[in-house]
Structures are given as structure tokens and as C-alpha cells.
Amino acid sequence: MxxxxxxxxxxxxxxxxxxxxxxxxxxxxxxxxxxxxxxxxxxxxxxWKPQDGDRVTEVGNEYSPIGIVVEAGAEQALVAWKSLLRHVSFVNAGLEPVWTD
Known part of the structure; x- marks a missing residue:
């Protein structure tokens, strides 16, 4: 830890x-x-590191769409982004949790 x-x-x-x-x-x-x-x-x-089902955005990108972590790994997560047709593998360090209102 x-x-x-x-x-x-x-x-x-x-x-x-x-x-x-x-x-x-x-x-x-x-x-x-x-x-x-x-x-x-x-x-x-x-x-924090992404877990399956987490809602995430890209770090430092205020216009990033919201994605859902489909499969979380030690270094990368497979994310389903709302605006893309396919899941994308993303480095965990490039993701952050979504703030909700």
C-alpha cells in the first residue's frame, strides 16, 4: 500500500x-x-486506482467525456467512453474519478 x-x-x-x-x-x-x-x-x-464500475475522466482534460471502467488492471484500465463505440485501454495514472453534484 x-x-x-x-x-x-x-x-x-x-x-x-x-x-x-x-x-x-x-x-x-x-x-x-x-x-x-x-x-x-x-x-x-x-x-485510489480505478476499479471495475468506477466513473472516470482523463486527468487534466476539462472536456473529457465520462467513462466507465469495464476492467481494471494493475497499470491499465479498459474504459467504455460515452462518445466512443469501442472500449479503450487507458493508463491508470491518466484517469481520475468523476465528481458528482
Missing amino acids: GSIKVGQYARTSDGIVFIQGLCGGSYQAVRTDREEEREYLASDLTP
């Missing part, structure tokens, strides 16, 4: 969070599904 860093995503027991800061041993994070801010201990977080 890798270490969690500010500016990265992590999984918790009940969702995905974006790590905004670290203060006094607790991570300040915001949930991607309801923009709720909360503190977590390192033991409550696992570095």
Missing part, C-alpha cells in the same frame, strides 16, 4: 475522496460524491 499525498485521490470505506491537506496527523479531504469535507486518519485511506 502506497502513501497518501496531498492532491491525490483515495478510497475510504464508503467512497472516494480528494486529499486537500494534512494537519496534525489527519488528512483533510472532500468526498467526490457530495463535496462533504471531512478528516481521515491514514489508516482509513487507500490510494
